[in-house]
């Protein structure tokens with residue numbers, strides 16, 4: 180394995196980590212708000228609050244890790260993505276900022292304002308959509324290079340592309356699917372049957388739309404980016420395994436084995452995510468950037484890898500502590516302290 | 517023309533985001549130390565009031581951290597969005613401290629989360645206290661790492677530039693550049709100093725409003741004593757920073773001091789105005805003081821602006837920023853010294869209304885000094901983004917929409933600032949210390 184590949188694998192891992200924890204978080208916010216409208220808020224609120232409170236900041240750090248690492252390992256991406264993504268990413272930042280701070284205001288400050296909850300839900304649905312533009316434009320076709328080398332984003336093409344919209348839809352359905360599956364498990368541990376029933380239902384509702392949009396995107400890829408489509412065909416078995424995990428997770432859900440069901444959901448996404456990532460090798464941005472020509476120098480790469488390993492040695496025990504105290508702690512989940 | 521506007525607005529947006537972030541970042545770096553000290557005193561002396569103080573400070577602190585985190589995320593992304601060419605180049609050399617900073621935050625965030633939610637969950641209360649150590653350490657380390665990136669912008673090193681390509685890159689050398697020691701030390705001491713005065717302001721405010729509880733008096737005494745120590749440290753390190761500037765960025769010091777002719781026995785100029793022909797008027801001149809600041813003797817030669825190519829002159833307004841910072845620094849040192857001596861000797865005047873009003877002003881003033889200091893050092897680096905290597909105007913994005921984003925972010929920060937203010941006041945007004953002590957059965 181070359182160090183470029185190691186670098187991108189680590190970053191991909193962070194992005195995957197972010198996708199999972201952020202999905203749970205965004206989805207939880209969305210359910211928390213939407214149940215206000217459907218008058219089932221009292222059922223889910225306790226479970227959601229207890230999970231969200233200690234972890235919201237950690238979720239954010241995953242994102243920061245990803246893009247700081249990206250700039251570290253592949254400094255040219257700062258130039259390409261930085262130049263064209265000013266508006267979409269600024270929108271994401273603003274939404275993330277409102278969401279994070281108003282969540283803190285609502286939780287640590289003054290309790291129980293419905294406005295906070297609604298804002299938290301709405302931003303939870305909008306952020307995945309705006310963040311996914313980074314992924315969409317990386318598939319090529321939307322970034323224009325003028326003759327003098329200036330880069331710009333073709334907004335008209337972006338907004339009228341069915342491919343782009345399918346990815347937006349996928350980001351939303353996956354968020355709700357992952358989140359519902361996790362919260363079903365979490366309410367099961369909390370022995371909160373009302374919430375469990377509701378989240379089990381939501382998991383079912385969002386499961387097939389996720390699978391169908393994902394398949395749709397693979398098919399659209401054939402026209403949008405034939406090279407990437409070829410790459411995906413070569414890795415057909417990974418995507419097949421992912422689909423199998425999908426069905427296993429639903430079967431486990433039926434069997435009331437919620438923990439395992441969630442694990443298979445994660446596995447399903449992991450396989451698809453790695454299949455997607457590997458099949459686009461070596462491109463970071465079609466057709467301008469590959470991981471080879473944008474890679475930083477060897478010295479920096481080695482330094483970053485060393486720091487990364489040392490950092491993990493520090494963080495894993497700390498994360499284990501969080502896990503033990505809050506996420507996997509039965510008395511806490513049940514009572515909230 | 518379009519290009520010019522992108523640069524201007526990119527600069528304004530950077531200024532805006534950083535100025536907002538640094539308010540919360542300073543609180544974020546400084547306050548954990550005080551929570552720690554209060555918590556420790558509470559455990560050591562078995563004094564419930566100090567424990568409550570730690571608890572209440574921590575509650576306010578989380579709100580500030582939350583806004584610090586979101587504005588920090590904004591600035592980190594904006595570095596790439598607004599200055600893509602700069603990040604492309606600097607990323608190859610200083611990605612290391614940027615990456616380490618993330619780990620430091622992560623560490624801080626995790627333990628802060630645990631600390632907040634585990635009051636009374638440990639059998640041995642000391643274990644709960646120990647959770648604060650990684651919080652304070654993580655915050656301090658993140659300041660160290662990010663400041664070393666900024667120091668690199670002032671004194672870039674750790675690479676060779678051959679035909680426009682970077683070679684022979686040494687990440688550690690880049691991180692430990694000549695500007696780093698004084699900058700990091702000054703940022704840390706000034707953050708602790710500012711946190712001390714901000715907390716002191718709050719205590720003084722309650723005393724001014726007529727609170728009789730010993731809780732606020734204890735808080736004031738504690739924070740003012742520590743404030744004195746860190747004010748002196750900040751001034752001392754500030755002096756070293758001046759010496760650093762004289763050696764590595766003489767143009768910044770000369771612009772700050774309106775020092776045009778290279779000469780010995782140079783005076784220090786405070787305040788005043790500048791005429792069109794660069795004559796200094798209405799200023800207070802302290803003879804020999806600039807030579808002394810730079811060389812620690814009265815005759816040393818100080819480089820003047822006339823010896824530096826005109827296009828590389830930083831804007832001369834930074835003089836006022838420097839003055840503001842130094843005046844506030846000296847003022848707060850005197851104020852805290854007077855308070856601490858007054859407390860020892862039982863002088864009455866530290867309890868009079870006027871003096872307490874000064875104490876209330878100390879926190880906002882310290883925050884102002886932080887702003888002035890950063891604006892001074894950042895504007896004083898102009899026209900360079902990477903001193904001597906890359907001009908700011910060449911680093912900016914080519915996107916024509918920066919002005920729109922500037923407006924959007926200005927609105928966002930306004931909302932965040934108002935939200936923070938409202939939530940903090942409501943949180944503490946609804947539940948004043950006296951009420952909480954009564955509820956918990958702590959003697960007033």
Ligand code: HDD
Pocket residue numbers: 670695698699700702703706707709710750751753754755757758761768841842844845846882883885886887888889890891892893
């Ligand atoms: C409470 C805040 C505060 C106070 C009271 C002072 N400073 Fe300061 N100063 C800062 C907060 C600060 C800062 C915000 O932390 C800066 C901005 C960038 C930096 O490195 O530190 C800074 C920068 C800074 C620089 C520029 C360093 C550079 O550009 O590399 C100098 C020369 C001084 N300071 C000197 C002083 C002196 C002689 C002071 C005398 C009392 C003083 N400062 C008080």
Ligand code: HEM
Pocket residue numbers: 236239240243537538540541542543544545580581582583584585586587588589590591592595621622625655658659662663703
């Ligand atoms: C000297 C100036 C700065 C200091 C002292 C500082 C310090 C801090 C601190 C202590 C926090 C944690 C939040 C809190 O406790 O309030 C924070 C958040 C953050 N800062 Fe700054 N910062 C500075 C400038 C910057 C700059 C220029 C960047 C951009 C590269 C940046 C990036 C971040 C990020 C990304 C976060 C959020 C991290 C997270 O998600 O937890 N900071 N900063």
Ligand code: HEM
Pocket residue numbers: 527530531534535537538595599602662663665666887890891894895897898900901908
């Ligand atoms: C947090 C405290 C800080 C404040 C208040 C601050 C303030 C400013 C101001 C006023 C400017 C505009 C200068 C001008 O255009 O005249 C600026 C520019 C800039 N600062 Fe800082 N700064 C801070 C820390 C940092 C740090 C730690 C970094 C690096 C990691 C940094 C990176 C930049 C960059 C890239 C620019 C734009 C280029 C330039 O104008 O030179 N700043 N900042």
